[in-house]
Amino acid sequence: MKTFLISVAISIFLIFLGIMTDIGVLGNALILSVFIVATPQLLMTYSKFRTFKEMEEKFPMFLRDMIESIRSGMPFHRSLLMVSKFDYGKLSKEVKKSANQISWGMPFDKVMDQFAERVKSSRRLYTAIKTTKESYISGGDVVSTLESVADTNVMLEESEKEKKSLLNQYVLLMYAICFLFVGIVAAINKLMVPIFQVTSMAGAAEVLGISNPCEMCMGAECSICSIFQSACVALSVKVAGISCYYTSLFFFMSIIEAISCGLVAGQISENSITAGIKHSLIMTVVTFGAFSILVRIGIMGV
Numbered sequence: 001m002k003t004f005l006i007s008v009a010i011s012i013f014l015i016f017l018g019i020m021t022d023i024g025v026l027g028n029a030l031i032l033s034v035f036i037v038a039t040p041q042l043l044m045t046y047s048k049f050r051t052f053k054e055m056e057e058k059f060p061m062f063l064r065d066m067i068e069s070i071r072s073g074m075p076f077h078r079s080l081l082m083v084s085k086f087d088y089g090k091l092s093k094e095v096k097k098s099a100n101q102i103s104w105g106m107p108f109d110k111v112m113d114q115f116a117e118r119v120k121s122s123r124r125l126y127t128a129i130k131t132t133k134e135s136y137i138s139g140g141d142v143v144s145t146l147e148s149v150a151d152t153n154v155m156l157e158e159s160e161k162e163k164k165s166l167l168n169q170y171v172l173l174m175y176a177i178c179f180l181f182v183g184i185v186a187a188i189n190k191l192m193v194p195i196f197q198v199t200s201m202a203g204a205a206e207v208l209g210i211s212n213p214c215e216m217c218m219g220a221e222c223s224i225c226s227i228f229q230s231a232c233v234a235l236s237v238k239v240a241g242i243s244c245y246y247t248s249l250f251f252f253m254s255i256i257e258a259i260s261c262g263l264v265a266g267q268i269s270e271n272s273i274t275a276g277i278k279h280s281l282i283m284t285v286v287t288f289g290a291f292s293i294l295v296r297i298g299i300m301g302v
Contacts, residue, residue, distance in 0.1 A: 003044065007037045046277045051090045052122040057157060058088040059125060062095060063132075063150040067143055076136050077108045094118055109133050128153055160270075167268050171279070174265040178283045181257045182290050185250040189300045192246075228252075235295050247300055251291050258283035 011033035065086060069079030084099030086092075094115060101111045112133035119125040128149050135145040228248035229239050237247050259280045266276020294300040 003040050007040055011036050042277050042281075045274055048121070049272065049274045052119070052125070054089050055091040055094070055119065056122055056124055056153070058091040059128060060150045060153045060157070062086075062088050062091060063128075063146050063153070066132075067146050067150070070143055070146070076142075077102045080108070080111075108136055112136070124153065124156060164269050171265045171269045174261045174268070174279070175283065178258050178261040178287070179290075182254050182287055185254055186290075186294050186299055189246060189250055235291055237295055237300075247291075247295070250300070254287050254291065255284055258287045 062083060065083040066076075066079050069082050070076070074082065080095070080102055081099050084092075084096045088095060097118075098111050098115045101114070102108065112129055116126050116129040116133070119129065131149050132146065135142045225245075228245060231237075231248040231251050232239050232244040235247065235251065237244050262278075262280025262283045263273050263276035265279040267273050269275065291300065
C-alpha cells in the first residue's frame with residue numbers, strides 16, 4: 001500500500017506539472033505516470049505469486065519432517081518447534097512464526113488457523129493446513145492423514161509440471177503470434193504510409209478519407225496526439241507528418257498485443273494470469289526493441 005501511495009503521489013505531481021507547462025509535456029507525463037503506477041504493482045503481484053509457488057513446492061517436505069517427528073513420539077506442537085529450525089525457503093518464515101506462537105503458549109489449532117489465513121492466497125496450502133489442523137483435533141492415525149496430504153501435494157505439483165511441459169508449445173505459439181503481428185504492421189507501414197504521404201501532398205486526402213487526425217486536434221484529442229508524439233520521439237521518428245501518426249498507432253497496437261499475448265501465455269502454462277506478467281514484460285520489451293530497429297533501418301517511420 002505504501003508503494004502504491006508513493007507512486008500515485010509522484011504520478012499526480014507529474015501530471016500537474018504537465019498541465020502547468022505544455023501539452024507535449026502532459027502527454028509524456030501521462031505515459032510516465034501509468035508506468036510509475038502500474039510497474040511496481042505488477043512486480044509486487046508477480047513476486048507474491050512466485051513466493052506462494054515456492055511455498056507450495058516446499059510444503060510436502062515440511063509435512064514429511066513433521067511426520068518423522070510425530071513417529072518418534074513427539075506431540076504436534078513439539079514437532080512444529082523442531083522442524084522450524086530447518087530451511088524451507090520462503091515457507092520457513094511462516095513456519096517460524098507459527099513456532100514462535102507455540103512457544104508463547106498459543107493453542108496449536110489457533111496457530112494452524114492463523115497459518116492458514118496467512119497463506120489463503122494459495123488454495124492448495126490453505127486446504128492442506130486446515131486438514132493438518134483437523135487431523136490434530138480428531139486424533140487417530142494422524143501420520144497416515146499427514147502422509148496422504150503430503151502425497152497429494154506432491155502429486156499436484158508433479159501434474160502441474162507435466163501440464164506446463166505439455167503446454168509449452170502453446171506458449172511458444174503466443175510468442176509467435178506477437179512477433180508475427182509486429183511483422184504484419186511493419187509490412188503495412190512500409191507499403192501504405194508512403195502512399196498516404198503522396199496522397200496527402202496531392203491534396204486528395206480528404207476525398208479518400210486518408211488524413212492525420214493530429215494535424216487539427218481539439219480538446220482531449222490533443223492529449224492523445226501528444227502521447228503519439230511522445231512515442232515518435234522515443235522511437236526517433238519525425239514528429240511532423242502523417243508517418244508519425246501511423247507509426248505510433250501501430251506501435252501502441254503492438255504493445256497491447258504483446259501484453260495480451262503474455263497474459264494468455266501465463267494462463268495457458270500456469271493457469272494464472274499473474275504468471276503471464278513475465279511473458280508480457282518480455283514481449284513488450286522485444287516489441288519496443290523491434291520497432292526501434294525497424295525505424296533505424298528505414299522500414300518504419302519514413
